[in-house]
Amino acid sequence: MDLLAGSVKLFVFNQTIRRSFTFIAIMDASQEANAPANGATGPDASGPPNERISQPSQNSQTASDFIDSQLQLEADAREALPYAFDHCTQPLGPLRQNLFSCLTCNPPPESPSDPFTPAAVCYSCSIACHGEHTLVELFNRRNFTCDCGTTRLPATSPCTLRIDPATGVKGPVHSQQPAEGNTYNQNCKNRFCGCGEVYNAEEEKGTMFQCLGLAGEEAGGCGEDWWHPECVVGLGREWARERRQAKEDAIKKTEEGEDVEIEEELPPGFPDEDNFDTFICYKCVDATPWIKGYAGSKGFLAPVWKVRQDDKDIEIEHIPEAKSSDAQHQAAQAGTTQEEPKPEEPTKTETNGTSEHKTHEPSSDTPLTILRKRSADEAELNESEPSESKKPKPDPPYHNSLSTPPPASFSLFCKESFREQFCRCAECYPLLKPYPQLLEEEYSYEPPLSESGGENGESVGTGSLLDRGEAVLSNIDRVRALEGVMVYNHLKEKVTNFLTPFAERGQAVSAEDIKAYFEKLRGDEQGIRDAAASGAGGGSGQGGDDNRREQSG
Numbered sequence: 001m002d003l004l005a006g007s008v009k010l011f012v013f014n015q016t017i018r019r020s021f022t023f024i025a026i027m028d029a030s031q032e033a034n035a036p037a038n039g040a041t042g043p044d045a046s047g048p049p050n051e052r053i054s055q056p057s058q059n060s061q062t063a064s065d066f067i068d069s070q071l072q073l074e075a076d077a078r079e080a081l082p083y084a085f086d087h088c089t090q091p092l093g094p095l096r097q098n099l100f101s102c103l104t105c106n107p108p109p110e111s112p113s114d115p116f117t118p119a120a121v122c123y124s125c126s127i128a129c130h131g132e133h134t135l136v137e138l139f140n141r142r143n144f145t146c147d148c149g150t151t152r153l154p155a156t157s158p159c160t161l162r163i164d165p166a167t168g169v170k171g172p173v174h175s176q177q178p179a180e181g182n183t184y185n186q187n188c189k190n191r192f193c194g195c196g197e198v199y200n201a202e203e204e205k206g207t208m209f210q211c212l213g214l215a216g217e218e219a220g221g222c223g224e225d226w227w228h229p230e231c232v233v234g235l236g237r238e239w240a241r242e243r244r245q246a247k248e249d250a251i252k253k254t255e256e257g258e259d260v261e262i263e264e265e266l267p268p269g270f271p272d273e274d275n276f277d278t279f280i281c282y283k284c285v286d287a288t289p290w291i292k293g294y295a296g297s298k299g300f301l302a303p304v305w306k307v308r309q310d311d312k313d314i315e316i317e318h319i320p321e322a323k324s325s326d327a328q329h330q331a332a333q334a335g336t337t338q339e340e341p342k343p344e345e346p347t348k349t350e351t352n353g354t355s356e357h358k359t360h361e362p363s364s365d366t367p368l369t370i371l372r373k374r375s376a377d378e379a380e381l382n383e384s385e386p387s388e389s390k391k392p393k394p395d396p397p398y399h400n401s402l403s404t405p406p407p408a409s410f411s412l413f414c415k416e417s418f419r420e421q422f423c424r425c426a427e428c429y430p431l432l433k434p435y436p437q438l439l440e441e442e443y444s445y446e447p448p449l450s451e452s453g454g455e456n457g458e459s460v461g462t463g464s465l466l467d468r469g470e471a472v473l474s475n476i477d478r479v480r481a482l483e484g485v486m487v488y489n490h491l492k493e494k495v496t497n498f499l500t501p502f503a504e505r506g507q508a509v510s511a512e513d514i515k516a517y518f519e520k521l522r523g524d525e526q527g528i529r530d531a532a533a534s535g536a537g538g539g540s541g542q543g544g545d546d547n548r549r550e551q552s553g
Contacts, residue, residue: 082467083447085124088161091145094181095445096142100126101188104133105157108189112196118188119178120144123447131162136190136199139210140444141224142437145179152178183216185223192226194283195237205244206264209272212280212414212437215287222283232281232411233269234307240267271301276413282306285412290431292405295412299421303410368385494521 003426034382089097099120109116125148126135149159149172149347158172186192192208208226215221230240243265266272402423419439422432432438474483497518502509 029429037147040544058237078450081127082449083123084450085447088125088159089445090148090159092445094145094179096140096442097144097445098123099141099144100130101136101138101190102126102130102133102153102157103136103190103263105130105153106188108191111190111248112186112191116189116518118151118184119147119150120182120184120188121148121153122146124161125159129157133157136187138187141228142213142442144182147178147182149173150176150178182204183223185217187223187225193228194222194225194231194281195228197228197237206240209279211284212278214280214284214291214435214437220283220287222281225281227281229270231266232279232306233267235267235303244506248399267308269304271304271413275355275415276301276417278414280414282409282411282413286409288435289405290428291412292410293399293402294418294421295403295405295410297402297421299415299418301413301415302412304407306409306411396402397425397427399425401426 038095040473051455089095099122101118101120106117106119120138121130146159147153149162153174158174159174160171162173163170164173166439186196190199191197207230208228209232210226211222211224213222213224216223228240229236230236280291292303293302420442422438424429424432436442494547499509502513
């Protein structure tokens with residue numbers, strides 16, 4: 001029976017606690033609505049307390065509106081960060097995953113040549129361990145193990161998500177040895193593209209493209225860097241700035257005062273986005289020269305040449321779509337299967353001879369005749385069997401039909417089916433094997449989505465503050481829950497007495513009133529005097545009880 005009564009009280013407590021959160025929302029909303037901007041004092045702040053109370057706030061907000069706006073903010077946050085962030089990916093080993101570089105923990109040097117220790121952290125650590133830091137999103141990188149909690153980051157920024165092997169409890173973990181297989185590039189310094197420009201998310205316009213990454217910086221490649229289209233074709237960033245400035249000037253002349261979005265255009269020589277699936281920059285192509293031969297063949301676009309800014313006289317040329325390589329390959333296959341027609345044996349014709357000519361009549365099978373027949377049959381059988389020179393030859397390897405790779409540097413743009421076009425003969429497969437990204441499509445690790453814990457799919461970790469508070473209360477110890485119910489009922493009675501006079505006079509509750517009341521509950525003597533002064537003016541309706549005793553209960 002006591003258990004049933006406790007459960008009923010706990011249910012009542014869970015239902016009524018929502019109203020207590022509503023009252024807290026009233027206080028926060030009132031403080032925001034009535035706080036003077038930038039510390040400035042206005043007419044409301046200069047008058048006596050009674051006058052300030054009698055003037056309702058023009059920016060007042062109801063508790064319902066405040067809670068709705070708060071829930072909307074939290075919903076936007078869940079949309080931007082939809083995955084759970086309660087586990088670090090370091091125990092999972094090397095993965096292709098979304099990474100972030102922390103510029104607060106590892107600030108980039110002023111000069112690119114200065115020493116620098118790059119590091120990158122996983123999605124969960126970027127929020128839980130570096131949520132208040134300045135981060136650069138590197139997007140997906142392959143074969144990477146999270147650096148959070150290692151010697152690549154300062155010990156003052158430990159990983160709070162991993163279990164410390166020394167203590168066996170979750171976090172903080174720091175100064176562990178980083179993974180040896182991680183590779184880094186200039187992106188960890190917030191520099192991107194072949195131009196090495198510092199990325200500014202507020203000012204950056206247009207689209208950047210990520211290279212498939214066949215080689216790291218130490219091998220002459222880019223290491224999955226992000227590229228500006230104009231830098232891929234060698235025009236440089238200045239070309240894009242000049243084009244954008246010209247468009248802005250033209251818009252100002254034609255449509256003054258209107259906010260018109262400027263459409264970014266691709267530079268000449270850069271393929272349309274719908275025509276390719278991924279691309280390999282000229283750095284990585286030069287680092288793996290065997291792949292150059294596939295330019296213009298099936299599954300690949302014509303090469304996009306790298307044109308230096310100082311080579312103004314060089315024209316951008318494109319190898320035509322190779323009908324040669326595919327056609328030659330198909331012709332070679334077809335040619336080996338066709339046999340040359342066998343010449344027909346001449347037939348013996350009878351000549352119109354004299355009466356001496358006689359038709360052949362069957363004769364008796366003498367031993368000599370039988371021997372001749374056998375010799376003729378064996379000769380006929382030998383002629384029907386193909387000789388070694390006439391047997392079909394095996395198909396030539398596909399790479400033999402590829403065109404000779406051009407010597408100049410160029411970027412290679414790949415269609416969706418490009419992986420199926422690589423030659424996999426005994427000579428070519430060893431070249432392909434070190435690059436799994438060329439053999440099959442890559443899949444990136446994604447943390448689990450937040451578990452559904454409500455009508456809108458919120459979980460305890462990502463739901464609203466209101467729902468999270470109720471979730472904690474539903475799991476609280478029974479004795480503490482009953483004590484909380486008693487405290488809540490006591491607080492409810494006091495707050496009701498405080499708000500009743502305002503309701504009777506139809507006055508708005510100001511931030512000063514609420515602040516003074518809770519200062520009184522905390523035992524602040526100055527707050528007590530302020531509250532008493534407000535009460536003398538008919539504001540609080542409170543008695544002169546010393547509420548410090550009640551605070552301890």
